[in-house]
Amino acid sequence: xSSLNSALHSTLRKRRFKNNLMTFVIxxxxxxxxxxxxxxxxxxxxxxxxSLNLDFFTQLPAPVGExxxxxxxxxxxxxxxxxxxxxxxxxxxxxxxxxxxxxxxxYFASALRWTxxxxxxxxxxxxxxxxxxxxxxxxxxxxALAGSIALSILMLPIVAKTxxxxxxxxxxxxxxxxLALGLSRWRVILFVVLRGKSSAVLTGVVLALGRxxxxxxxxxxxxxxxxxxxxxxxxxTPSLPVQIYNYAISPYENWHRQAWAGALTLVTLIFVINIxxxxxxxxxxxxKNQS
Amino acid sequence: MRSLFSxxxxxxxxxxxxHSDFAFVFFLRSIASLIIIVLIFLLxxxxxxxxxxxxxxxxxxxxxxxxxxxxxxxxxxxxxxxTLLTAVVALLIATPIAVSTALFLTEIASxxxxxxxxxxxxxxxxxxxxxYGLWGIFVLAPFVKIYIQPLFxxxxxxxxxxxxxxxxxxxxxxxxxxxxxxxxxxxxVCREVFLSIPTTLREGVxxxxxxxxxxxxxxxxxxxxxxxxxxxxxxxGRAMGETMAVTMLIGNRADIAFSLFAPGATMxxxxxxxxxxxxxxLHVSSLSAIGLTLFIVSLAVSGISRLITQLTKRRLSK
Numbered sequence: 001x002s003s004l005n006s007a008l009h010s011t012l013r014k015r016r017f018k019n020n021l022m023t024f025v026i027x028x029x030x031x032x033x034x035x036x037x038x039x040x041x042x043x044x045x046x047x048x049x050x051s052l053n054l055d056f057f058t059q060l061p062a063p064v065g066e067x068x069x070x071x072x073x074x075x076x077x078x079x080x081x082x083x084x085x086x087x088x089x090x091x092x093x094x095x096x097x098x099x100x101x102x103x104x105x106x107y108f109a110s111a112l113r114w115t116x117x118x119x120x121x122x123x124x125x126x127x128x129x130x131x132x133x134x135x136x137x138x139x140x141x142x143x144a145l146a147g148s149i150a151l152s153i154l155m156l157p158i159v160a161k162t163x164x165x166x167x168x169x170x171x172x173x174x175x176x177x178x179l180a181l182g183l184s185r186w187r188v189i190l191f192v193v194l195r196g197k198s199s200a201v202l203t204g205v206v207l208a209l210g211r212x213x214x215x216x217x218x219x220x221x222x223x224x225x226x227x228x229x230x231x232x233x234x235x236x237t238p239s240l241p242v243q244i245y246n247y248a249i250s251p252y253e254n255w256h257r258q259a260w261a262g263a264l265t266l267v268t269l270i271f272v273i274n275i276x277x278x279x280x281x282x283x284x285x286x287x288k289n290q291s
Numbered sequence: 292m293r294s295l296f297s298x299x300x301x302x303x304x305x306x307x308x309x310h311s312d313f314a315f316v317f318f319l320r321s322i323a324s325l326i327i328i329v330l331i332f333l334l335x336x337x338x339x340x341x342x343x344x345x346x347x348x349x350x351x352x353x354x355x356x357x358x359x360x361x362x363x364x365x366x367x368x369x370x371x372x373x374t375l376l377t378a379v380v381a382l383l384i385a386t387p388i389a390v391s392t393a394l395f396l397t398e399i400a401s402x403x404x405x406x407x408x409x410x411x412x413x414x415x416x417x418x419x420x421x422x423y424g425l426w427g428i429f430v431l432a433p434f435v436k437i438y439i440q441p442l443f444x445x446x447x448x449x450x451x452x453x454x455x456x457x458x459x460x461x462x463x464x465x466x467x468x469x470x471x472x473x474x475x476x477x478x479x480v481c482r483e484v485f486l487s488i489p490t491t492l493r494e495g496v497x498x499x500x501x502x503x504x505x506x507x508x509x510x511x512x513x514x515x516x517x518x519x520x521x522x523x524x525x526x527x528g529r530a531m532g533e534t535m536a537v538t539m540l541i542g543n544r545a546d547i548a549f550s551l552f553a554p555g556a557t558m559x560x561x562x563x564x565x566x567x568x569x570x571x572x573l574h575v576s577s578l579s580a581i582g583l584t585l586f587i588v589s590l591a592v593s594g595i596s597r598l599i600t601q602l603t604k605r606r607l608s609k
Contacts, residue, residue, distance in 0.1 A: 015502050015505065016502065018502070018504060019502035019503055019504040019505070022504040022507070023399065023503065023504065025391065026391045026394050026395050026399060027395065027399075028391075029387060029388045029391030029392060029395075030388075030391055030392045030395040030396075030408070032388055033388050033389070033391075033392045033412060033415075033474055033478070034408070034411050034412065034415075036415065036471045037411055037414055037415050037418075039426075039430065040418060040422070040423070040426050043426055043429070043430050044422065044426070047429075091322075092322060092325060092326065095319055095322045095323065096322070096323045096326055098319065099319045099320070099323050103316065103319075108320055108323070111327065112323050112326065112327065115326055115327045115330050116326065117597075118330060118590065119326070119329075119330060121528065121589060121590060121593040122333075122532075122586060122589070122590075123531070123532025123533075123534070123559060123585055123586070123589055124532070124534065125532065125534040125559045125562050125563055125582070125585075126333075126337070126532070126562075126582045126585055126586045126589075127333070128562075128563075128566075129337070129562050129566065129578065129579065129582040130332075130333045130336050130337060130582075132566055133336050133337075133340045133575065133579055134332065134336045137575065142567075153329060153333075156326060156329075160326075182308075184307075184308035184309075184311050184312050184315075185308075185312045185315070186311060186312050186314075186315035186316075189315075210417070213419075214418075214419025214420065214421065214422070215419070216419065216420060216421040216534075216535045217420070217534035217535050217538075217559070217563050220535075220563055220566075220567065221562070221563065221566040221567055224567060241419060241421045241535075244421050244422070244425060245421050245424065245535060245539070248421075248424060248425045248428055248429075248539060249428070249539060256429070259425055260425070263421075263422045263425050263426075266419060266421075266422065267418060267419070267422055270417055270418075270419065271414075271417065274414075274417050278410075
C-alpha cells in the first residue's frame with residue numbers, strides 16, 4: 001500500500017515539476033517576445049534624439065562630407081505622396097466598404113470581398129513592381145504619381161475592410177427604423193448608417209494612413225527620391241522612409257545619424273497615430289466587439 | 292421590367308425610391324469595379340511582363356542558378372532558395388516564442404496584464420520595415436557577428452551549414468529580423484484560435500485532475516493544432532513578402548551558398564534592389580517573373596491559411 005502511495009507521489013511530483021517548468025518556459029518566451037520592441041525603441045531614441053534638431057525639419061540634405069543638413073524635402077515629399085494616395089484610396093475604399101457591409105447578399109459583393117482580401121495579402125513590393133512596369137516604365141521616369149498610386153493600392157483594402165467592419169456594427173433595427181420612415185435604402189445607408197459611424201470610419205482611414213506611412217519598398221521602385229525639393233508629380237520625389245534606407249546603407253557617419261533621426265520621426269508619427277486611433281476606437285465600443 | 296420603367300409614373304413614390312436605389316447600387320458597383328479592375332490589371336501586367344523571359348528560358352528560369360544581369364543571364368533559383376531559407380529559419384525561431392506568447396495571453400496572464408502586454412506585442416507590427424532594417428544594420432548585425440556567429444562556429448562548426456564568413460550581415464541576420472517581424476502576426480492568429488476554444492473543454496480537462504500544463508497541452512494545443520498551422524502559414528506568407536529589412540540585412544548576393552551565415556538574396560529583395568537600375572528589357576522581364584512567382588506563392592499560402600482557419604473555427608464551434 002505504501003509503495004503505491006509513494007509511486008503516486010513521485011508521478012505527482014514529476015507532473016508538478018513539468019508544469020512549473022513549462023510555465024517558466026512560457027513566461028520566458030513571452031518576455032523574449034517583447035525584448036526586441038524595447039531594444040528597437042531604446043536605440044531609436046538614443047541615436048535619434050542626439051541627431052534630431054530644428055535643421056532636420058527645415059534644411060535640405062547636405063552634400064557628402066558636410067555636416068548637418070536635414071530631411072525637410074523628404075518630409076514634404078512624404079506628405080505629398082500620402083495625401084495624393086488618400087485622395088485616390090479613401091473615397092474608393094469607403095464606398096467599397098459600404099457596399100460590402102450593406103449589400104452582403106449578392107454575387108458582386110462576394111467578388112469584391114474576394115478582391116479586397118487578395119489585395120490585402122499581396123506583398124507590397126509586388127504592388128510596387130506592378131506600378132513600376134505599368135507607369136514608371138511607359139512614362140520613362142520615377143514620379144510622385146507612380147508612388148502615390150502604389151500607396152493607394154496598399155491603402156484601399158485596409159480602408160475598405162475597416163469601413164465594412166465598422167458599418168456592420170450598426171444594429172439592424174436602426175436601418176429598419178429608417179426604412180420604416182419611408183426613406184429609400186440609399187438615403188438610409190448614407191445618412192443613417194454611414195453618418196452614424198462617421199468618426200469610426202474616419203479612424204479607420206487614419207489607421208490606414210499610419211499603415212502606409214512607413215512603406216518603403218513600393219516607393220523605392222516608384223517615387224525613387226532625390227536630394228532636392230519635390231518638383232512636380234511627374235518627377236522623382238523624396239520620401240522619409242526611402243531617405244532613411246538610402247542613408248542607412250550609405251558609408252557616411254553623418255548620414256547614419258540622419259537616418260536615426262528620420263527613424264525617430266517616423267516611428268513617433270506612426271505611434272501617435274496608432275495610440276490616438278486606439279483611444280477613439282475603444283470609445284466607440286469597437287474594442288468590445290473585437291477582443 | 293415593370294419596376295424599371297414605372298418611374299415614368301410620377302405619382303408612384305415607391306417606384307421612385309426603387310429607381311434611386313437602383314441608381315445608387317449601380318454607382319457603388321461601378322466604383323467598386325475599379326478595385327477589381329486594378330487587381331486584373333496587376334495580374335495582366337505581371338504576366339505580360341514576365342512573358343519575354345519565360346519564352347526564352349521556359350521553366351528553366353526557376354531551376355537555373357545563374358543570375359548575371361550584365362551578361363543578360365537570368366535564373367531565379369538563388370532567390371527562391373534565399374526566400375525559402377530565410378522564411379523557414381524565421382519560422383523556426385518565431386513559432387515557439389509566438390505560441391508561448393499567445394498561451395501566456397490567453398491561459399496564464401490575468402486580464403489586467405494581458406491587455407497591455409498584447410498591446411506591446413501589437414506595437415511590434417507597427418514599426419516600419421525600414422526601421423527594423425536600420426536597427427538590424429547597426430545593432431543586430433554587429434551582435435550576430437561578435438556573439439552569435441562564434442558560438443555556432445565553435446560548437447557546430449563541423450557542419451558546413453553553420454560555418455560562414457564572419458560578416459554579421461547575411462541570411463541568419465535577415466531571418467532573425469524576419470522572426471521579430473512575423474512574431475506579432477503568428478501571436479495574433481494563435482491568440483484568436485485559443486480564445487475560440489470553448490472553456491468547457493478546459494474545465495473538463497481540469498476536472499480530470501490535470502495540472503495547468505497538461506490542460507494547455509491537451510485542451511489548447513491539441514485542439515488548436517490546425518489553427519497553429521494556419522498561423523504558421525500566415526507568418527510564412529508575411530516572411531516571404533517582407534522586403535526592406537531583409538534587403539538591408541541579407542547582403543544581396545545572387546548566390547546559393549549552403550551556409551546560414553553567407554550573404555544571399557530573396558525574391559523581394561532582388562526586385563527592390565535591381566528594379567530602379569534595370570535597363571535591359573529582359574532584366575525588367577525577369578524581375579516581373581519573380582514578382583509574379585512571389586505573388587502566386589503568397590496567395591497560395593494565405594489561401595491555405597484562411598482555409599485552415601475556417602475549417603478549424605467550424606469544427607470548434609460545433
